[in-house]
Amino acid sequence: MKAILIMLSNYFHDLAVGILFSAMLLTWYLHRSALEMGYSPGQNTLVKKVVQRMHYAALGAWVWILIGGIIRTINYRRYEWLPAAGRGQVTALVLKHIVLAAVAIYGAVTQYRLYRLYLKE
Numbered sequence: 001m002k003a004i005l006i007m008l009s010n011y012f013h014d015l016a017v018g019i020l021f022s023a024m025l026l027t028w029y030l031h032r033s034a035l036e037m038g039y040s041p042g043q044n045t046l047v048k049k050v051v052q053r054m055h056y057a058a059l060g061a062w063v064w065i066l067i068g069g070i071i072r073t074i075n076y077r078r079y080e081w082l083p084a085a086g087r088g089q090v091t092a093l094v095l096k097h098i099v100l101a102a103v104a105i106y107g108a109v110t111q112y113r114l115y116r117l118y119l120k121e
Contacts, residue, residue: 006075013068017100020061023054024107031114041117051118058111065104 027050034047041048072080080093 003079006071006079009068009071010080013065013072016061016064016068017104020058020065020104021107023058023061024111027051027054027058027111027114028107031117048118051114055111055115055119058108062108 030047030050031041034041034044039047
């Protein structure tokens, strides 16, 4: 039963990363589209509302990424390291986390700036 719960936690951890990425991408895309259509950040209430909602979605995703990451780290050696090491995937796992961390940090900074631009006037 513990293995199933850990597997589900890992799945939802990965899903939270996808939600975080989607929220950041949607926020950026709407902002860019509004600018291209000639709207300033204070003029477009729809974009303002979406930026606010995606900010909360991203915060929720960050919370689960951190909680799920702790669970994953505690159980990593038993449930992921040994099977991955046997297939030579350790390097791929390390590179994946480096790339995802870079994307997440860049996206979070960008989304925070847009949040401040639209909602902290």
